[in-house]
Amino acid sequence: MRLAAAAGGAYRRVFAGSPVAPLLSRPNPVRRTGYDLDVVVRRIVPEAEDVVSLELDGTALPAWQPGAHLDVFLPSGRQRSYSLCGEMSTYRIAVRRIGQGSREIHELREGDRLRIRGPRNAFPLVTNAPAYLFIAGGIGITPILPMVRFCHERGLPWRLVYFGRSRSAMPFLAELPGGPVDIRPDDEYGVPDLGQVLPLAPPGAAVYLCGPPPLMAPARQIIRRVNPTASVHSERFGPPSVEGGKPFEIHLRRSGKTIEVGAEESVLAAIRRALPGVTYSCRQGFCGTCKVRVLGGDVEHRDRLLTDAERDEEMLVCVSRSTSGPLVLDL
Incomplete structure (x- = not known):
């Protein structure tokens, strides 16, 4: 892919002044x-x-x-x-x-x-599943709503379960297409229970979840037990928990500060104690906003964005950590 991109760039430079230049510069959707x-x-x-x-x-x-x-x-x-x-x-x-x-x-x-x-798009809809089960929690309906419309307009088998505090707190209820829609406000049904919902997925279905971490955390374990042929796709609103973490130090080269990163703490969270204004956005390793140059140490990369070449010099501090020993960052 890198070779193809380089060839494409060279091709555009060669034809920059030709009549086909507008065609070569047409934007790619994603x-x-x-x-x-x-x-x-x-x-x-x-x-x-x-x-x-x-x-x-x-x-x-x-x-x-x-x-x-x-x-x-x-x-x-x-x-x-x-x-x-x-x-x-x-x-x-x-x-x-x-x-x-x-x-x-x-x-x-x-x-x-x-x-x-x-x-x-870090949460793409697969288009070859035999059926779809969509589960949304609160504002998590936002990426799910276009998926439901897509399936509904194409006649694909789908079902939506929509959780929320109350109907008045659940956006887009009036925009949901007619079909198998299950609205479950907490004040009517009680605390959401994925153990009751995930078995609704047919064998081989694609299960899409978006909502608060407490709602989605048990999803993969439950689906493996009740429907091992289904695939789970999720987008969370909030950072993932740190798994397998160990404490280490980070040195901020420009300020000379040394900060301890806890075993269950992200590097970003530790940095924000010293630099509250440090830039970040997704906190999940895909947007690149928190990218920082690494001046020393070995990084355990946990992101979904950087190329191998970029990982030689940079890291996303929202998810990546040290393999062992301190890290020196250009901050």
């Missing part, structure tokens, strides 16, 4: 590094308690597929990732007010301008 685009907040709609949707408008916006997300650069300089959740001909995101970044989104007004990057 790529690893994404696009930087300026958009306008065209429409803001309250969707549920503490949830608003924003319809974004811009010039020549790239196509996207179910599961795709945008990186949004907020007025404060913060960067956050939000799933695209409207019709695939539009750019719409929905945000629940739960933190500093989301509060900034809720303070935006129609006509405001934003910079975005994307779309990128």
Whole structure:
């Protein structure tokens, strides 16, 4: 793939001044590094308690597929990732007010301008499964909704189970297509129990989950027990827990600070104790916002983004760790 990319770049340089140049520069709908685009907040709609949707408008916006997300650069300089959740001909995101970044989104007004990057897709919908079971928790409906529409419009077998605190807190209830939709608010059904839901997946089904970590954590263990032929695909809202971690030190070269990273703590969390303003977004190892140059030490890479060449010099501090001994970072 790297050789093909290099050949493509050389081809475009050779023909840069030719009549076919516009064809050669046509954007690819999804790529690893994404696009930087300026958009306008065209429409803001309250969707549920503490949830608003924003319809974004811009010039020549790239196509996207179910599961795709945008990186949004907020007025404060913060960067956050939000799933695209409207019709695939539009750019719409929905945000629940739960933190500093989301509060900034809720303070935006129609006509405001934003910079975005994307779309990128770390949660793609497989299209060859015999059936689909979708499980959404709260604002986790945002990447699931386009998937349900995709399957419904193509006549693919699907079922949706949608959890939430209450119906008033669950966005897009009115937009769900007619079909096997199971709405389960906590105030009507009690605490969600995946042990009752996952057996609904037919043999060989693709199971898609998106929601808070406590809801999704037991999913893989349960599905292995009740339906070992099914595949599980998940996107979480929040960082994964650290598994198999050991404590180590990081040295911040520019400030001279030394920080202890706990066995169950991410490098990013440790850095933020000393540098609260350090940039980050997804906290799951796929957006690249927290990429840092490594000046010393051996890194255990746990990301899903960096190439082998990049890993020789850099790391994503949200998920990667030290193999042994201290790390020296260019911070």
